Amino acid sequence: MKKLVLTGAAGRLGSYLREPLSKMCEELVSTDLAEDIGKLYPGERYVAANLESLDAMVDLLAGADMVVHFGAIGDEAPFETLLGPNFIGAYNVWEAAYRNGVRRVVYASSIHAVGMHPKTDFIGTDAPHRPDTFYGLAKCFAEDLASMYWDKRQVEAVCLRILSCAQVTNPRAVGSWLSYDDLIQLVQRAIDTPVTGFSVIYGVSNNDRAPVDNAKAAFLGYRPKDNAEQFAEAVFAEAGPLDHQDPGNMCHGGPFASVELGNSGVATMNIVDDRKKT
Incomplete structure (x- = not known):
């Protein structure tokens, strides 16, 4: 390639993807809003660009x-707040991909596109779609955009509904955890x-308590x-009994299912910023 x-x-997940992606192609162009992202890997270059600019995405x-x-x-x-980067930004990426003849978009979607489904439902x-927030709604929009651009314009897409890619610090993550190594494999197979x-x-x-079913995506080889x-033992012991009437405990979206629309869900999740350093 x-x-x-x-x-x-420049994000936490992006920091783990840069090096393996740089080994899959002659040139990796990394982009974000930051002025720079530090030391670059062989074959990688960085371009600061705004997702909200269609012209910038077409050039990129x-x-x-x-x-x-x-x-x-x-x-x-x-x-x-989300309209520009998450909704319009998604459109700009797919439209720029179409205009440039890009074969495929690999998209970081989220469990929050289906976050209001009960966790006791083993969903495929x-x-x-059953979004839990405006954030989840943006993921629904992008997935439908991806479907339409495949049907109408033959741009392939693999939408990765990430559950929780962070250190396991709460009971929900015992089922929803995506390790960084598995994240890398997931993107590579996409x-x-x-x-x-x-x-x-x-x-x-490959969690014993994973609440979702990837059987129909087996062809991707992940x-x-x-x-x-x-x-599990340490996390459950520290957390103690959970409120079974709290949507944050009962729904796939976790805390995002509980927060008021427009309010941060991440603020309640104790996520450790362990981004990879170059």
Whole structure:
């Protein structure tokens, strides 16, 4: 592959993707809003660009084979705040991909697109959209955008419904954890699978208590290796009994299912910022 583009390269997940993606292509173009992202890997260059600018995205994706789109506001916020980067930004990436003849968009979707489904429902990749927040609504929009651009314009897409890619610090994560190694494998399979059309797959590790079913995405070849059960005893003991009437405990979206629309969900999740240093 000659050229890959990674949006959201300055983010925590982007920091773990840069090096492996740089080894899959002749040129990796990493992008974000930051002025720079420090030391670059061999074959990588950095371009500061705004997702809200269609012209910037068209220029960025020129000559690209695929784009790995992880750029966005990664939390619930007022609709007006998310409209530019998360809604319009998604449109700009897909439209720029179409205009440049880019084969495939690999998109960081989220469990929050289906976050109001009860956790006791073992949902598959064909579960209907049931967003828990404006953030989740943006993921629904982008997934539907991806489906339409495949049907109408033959731009392939793999939408990665990531559950929780962070250290296991709460009971929900014992089922929803996606390790960084499994994240990397997930993105690699979304890139190197020869034909994907429009596909959805859950981003979750091989957890004993994983609440979602990837059977219909088996053709992508993603076979996670890590298991959060190793953390279960300590995490459950520290948390104590959970309120079974709290949607944050009962729904796939976790805390995002509980917060008022427009209010941060991440603020309640004790996420450790352990981004990779170059």
